[in-house]
Amino acid sequence: MNCTKCGNPHVIIKKEESGQFLCKDCFIKSVEKKVSKTIKKEKLLEKGDKVLVALSGGKDSVTLLEILDDYRRRHIIDLCAVTVDEGIDNYRQDGIDIAIRHAERLGIEHKVVAIKDEYGITLDEIMERDNHRGSCTYCGVFRRDIINKTAREMGATKIAMGHNLDDEVQGIMMNYLEGNTDNISKFGPKTESKAKEFTVKIKPLREVPEREIGLYAVAKDLEVHFAGCPYAQQSFRKEVSDLINQLSENHPTIKYSTLRGYDKVKEAIGDEFKKEFKLRRCSVCGEPSANELCRKCTFLKELEVI
Numbered sequence: 001m002n003c004t005k006c007g008n009p010h011v012i013i014k015k016e017e018s019g020q021f022l023c024k025d026c027f028i029k030s031v032e033k034k035v036s037k038t039i040k041k042e043k044l045l046e047k048g049d050k051v052l053v054a055l056s057g058g059k060d061s062v063t064l065l066e067i068l069d070d071y072r073r074r075h076i077i078d079l080c081a082v083t084v085d086e087g088i089d090n091y092r093q094d095g096i097d098i099a100i101r102h103a104e105r106l107g108i109e110h111k112v113v114a115i116k117d118e119y120g121i122t123l124d125e126i127m128e129r130d131n132h133r134g135s136c137t138y139c140g141v142f143r144r145d146i147i148n149k150t151a152r153e154m155g156a157t158k159i160a161m162g163h164n165l166d167d168e169v170q171g172i173m174m175n176y177l178e179g180n181t182d183n184i185s186k187f188g189p190k191t192e193s194k195a196k197e198f199t200v201k202i203k204p205l206r207e208v209p210e211r212e213i214g215l216y217a218v219a220k221d222l223e224v225h226f227a228g229c230p231y232a233q234q235s236f237r238k239e240v241s242d243l244i245n246q247l248s249e250n251h252p253t254i255k256y257s258t259l260r261g262y263d264k265v266k267e268a269i270g271d272e273f274k275k276e277f278k279l280r281r282c283s284v285c286g287e288p289s290a291n292e293l294c295r296k297c298t299f300l301k302e303l304e305v306i
């Protein structure tokens with residue numbers, strides 16, 4: 001089978017949802033075009049933005065950095081990156097090294113921030129405790145705190161996250177299945193917080209399937225950290241992901257239809273489920289918070305590190 005676009009006999013992918021066969025060059029272009037369409041449609045970037053990429057060194061964030069770097073080279077935006085070191089032995093360091101090499105290669109300002117340096121404890125140390133809340137709960141809250149703080153320090157106007165189509169669909173289904181209406185109205189391509197201290201977050205890769213991002217990284221010969229986090233297996237997200245992938249085998253467009261359907265539902269419900277709360281300051285760290293203590297400080301107190 002030849003490339004549907006240019007006739008090249010060296011096809012590297014059959015796009016399940018459209019049935020197209022693509023060669024390497026046409027496939028790379030198709031991914032980049034899809035991302036730029038999302039950026040345009042959702043108004044994710046403005047000229048003069050300084051975008052902070054949350055760069056783990058994995059395929060999603062490396063692909064995101066690579067595609068956004070094109071906007072930097074065209075002088076549309078400025079780019080910087082942050083890598084969070086959660087303190088996971090035999091896993092995180094490889095990703096950090098890869099992130100450093102990409103930032104150096106592109107000449108981008110880059111920071112590595114360790115959870116241990118910020119809060120005095122690593123994720124591994126937390127997981128050795130008896131009464132923990134599960135690795136991903138701490139990881140998500142601490143990572144968000146570090147990324148938000150770094151965005152302020154680096155003067156970023158947007159934070160770009162590497163969420164792909166599969167991540168988005170998993171998030172949507174998890175919110176439905178858990179009845180999390182509060183999150184249903186918050187979830188989307190661009191999230192703005194009530195607090196001006198929290199930089200706007202954008203997801204330019206949300207319409208690109210995970211499999212295509214992996215293939216994009218390989219096709220462009222990008223060095224990426226493919227190893228999975230040792231704590232990942234236990235999550236509810238993984239169960240939801242397996243279920244969606246199983247359904248996709250007989251229904252190849254199901255991820256796109258879930259995303260499109262959700263985007264319409266979100267628009268229709270507007271602020272219906274948004275919880276109104278007064279923003280105040282966390283009494284320990286001073287960050288904006290709905291409660292007396294922010295989640296991060298609640299966890300740090302439970303862990304007896306503050």
Ligand code: SF4
Nearest residue numbers: 135136139229231232
């Ligand atoms: Fe953190 Fe690992 Fe959970 Fe991802 S899977 S949120 S890296 S603990």
Ligand code: ZN
Nearest residue numbers: 282285294297
């Ligand atoms: Zn706090």
